[in-house]
Amino acid sequence: MKSKEEEGIGRIVLVDKPEGPTSHDVVLWARKTIGTGRIGHAGTLDPFASGLLLLMTGWSTRISQYLTGLPKEYDATIRLGIKTDTDDVTGTVVNQNENWNRLTRTKIIGTLNGFEGIISQEPPQYSAKKINGERMYRRARRGEWTDLDPVTVKVDSISITDLNLPFIRVRTRCSSGTYIRSLAREIGEALDTDAHLTGLRRLSIGKFSVSDSISALALREGQSPSGHEQVPIRSALAHMESIDVGKDVANKLRNGVPVDITQGKYKDGEVILVSSGGKLVGIHEIDGELMKPKKIVPVDFIQ
Helix, strand or coil: CCCHHHHHHCCEEEEEECCCCCHHHHHHHHHHHHHCCCEEEECCCCCCCEEEEEEEEHHHHHHCHHHHCCCEEEEEEEEECEEECCCECCCCEEEECCHHHHCCHHHHHHHHHCCCEEEEECCCCCCCCEECCEEHHHHHHCCCCCCCCCEEEEEEEEEEEEEECCEEEEEEEECCCCCHHHHHHHHHHHCCCCEEEEEEEEEEECCEEHHHCEEHHHHHCCCCCCHHHEECHHHHCCCCEEEECCHHHHHHHHCCCCEECCCCCCCCCCEEEEEECCEEEEEEEEECCEEEEEEECCHHHCC
């Protein structure tokens, strides 16, 4: 049985979501199996998609913003020649053409290479993005199309893993916020044809791999996560700058008091992880020469 401290501060659980259930379904299964009501997730997967989902328990639900921004890697299958209103296989076909018949492997590879780097994307109409407080997919279901400002994202790499026209299977590593459905549509447009996403699997989030995860179906059947499927908060936030402070400074920070920082190592606005004697104090932001608390671990939860 886990201690009060361990249950309180929580942990990150790596879960492999299958095609079909929603990300919220997985959260409900985890609540029942793990035995705590306070569980959230970092980064939604559409029902038709599978792969890595990061669940957070206890206090760790408060750090989701520092995990959702990590780069992600996907295995995606694109069907050329057909456009759907959702840009994926769940939508209604709105246009078709056979232009893909003229494509060569060389042409496709060259086109994909053009998507690497900083690119501008138009978000799909069916997305969780909010417009005036309402999810876009709700507006789209009513037939209300929205003019959207493009978003800037980064595609670190994209390469073909299988080519059987009209299907292209690719692996891509990209920044948080990249719409893979939009990427599929835009690849089709660049190839002078239509396209939509027929399969999507998330392989990794930051340093976390789906190969280290527990099956969501196993969670549903009552199997609890153990070993490498669970990650302590400090390990999960290892990508952040960190500092170890003395007991007196730690007590001030826990009480919400900003403290002077004179090392000169950190940039204004930088967010850092603070520990004291190997115990997590919280997440803080540099403001000039001050270190200000943002997320403080309650004393009762210190591990």
